[in-house]
Amino acid sequence: MQYTEKRMGGTRLRLAHNQPSVVGSDGKVITVTPWLAPIVWEGTFDPTLIDSIYKQQNITIATTVFALGKYTQFLKDFLESAEQNYFVGFCVHYYLFTDQPQQVPKLKLGEGHQLTVVEVPSSNRWQEITLRRMERLEKLIESRLINEADYVFSLDVDTKFYGRWGTESLGRLIGVIHPGYYQTPREQFPYERRPESQAFIPRAEGDYYYGGAVIGGLVKDVYEVAKTCRKQLDIDAAKSIEAAWQEESHLNKYFLYNKPSKVLSPEYLWQDLKARTNEVKIIRFSQVIKNYAAVRPNP
């Protein structure tokens, strides 16, 4: 079935396609997307081999983390567990945005790892904090990362690493499959469904539901994500419309039209409160259980 869609000033022809599976009917995981991007699962790569390839390239991986208000309480576990698991042996530069620099735990970082604290004003709305992340990422890339890093990941802080997260996750543009929806029909994805929003996705479209807790890739490509989402968020804000899942909704829209070159399986974004499933052999990074009322500045 073919249909045309008008967008960004031009008319383009699009082919409707079926929703890609993440787990096959035989229970085996799918390791490639229909646009030939790898889906990274345990068993699909050799860590020693893949590290040796990147070792020769002398790369720096910038990593942005936001901890404002009560979210500074997550920093210790986040950083300590990252130091055990996240790009061990490679150059990592954390850029930590916070309104309370004195709350940043003093930690001895592994070799080649460094941390820069960026002080930002506090906010009394969590929606504002999460929405501003795109803008801050955009500005940081412009002012520093363009010169200081090769790859960048933006990660949620209310998380913990439990297993290796290394060079297998590197690529031009990286998205992670949200652990809550990888076996859900796309009509039921929590995409933004109001056409008035820039994040709108029709029921018949969509590949995966990507988690907003992880964005990554080459600095230049992540810059395009951040800039585009920031602009779309601004357009929505001017119309007093806030997408269902804020920047996650805009990220999903971006990835629908700009496909990731590599997709991380839910091993790279689990939830502590979610029961383990057969297909997930190892949990590498997981959202910790939090009491929303106790950690967020507003309901």
Ligand code: UDP
């Ligand atoms: N955040 C923050 N302070 C807040 C709310 C959010 O620093 O008061 C940052 C923090 O980095 C967090 C991210 O925004 O990991 C996303 O917000 P949250 O984790 O609350 O969203 P969820 O993962 O629950 O959708």
Ligand code: MN
């Ligand atoms: Mn979170």
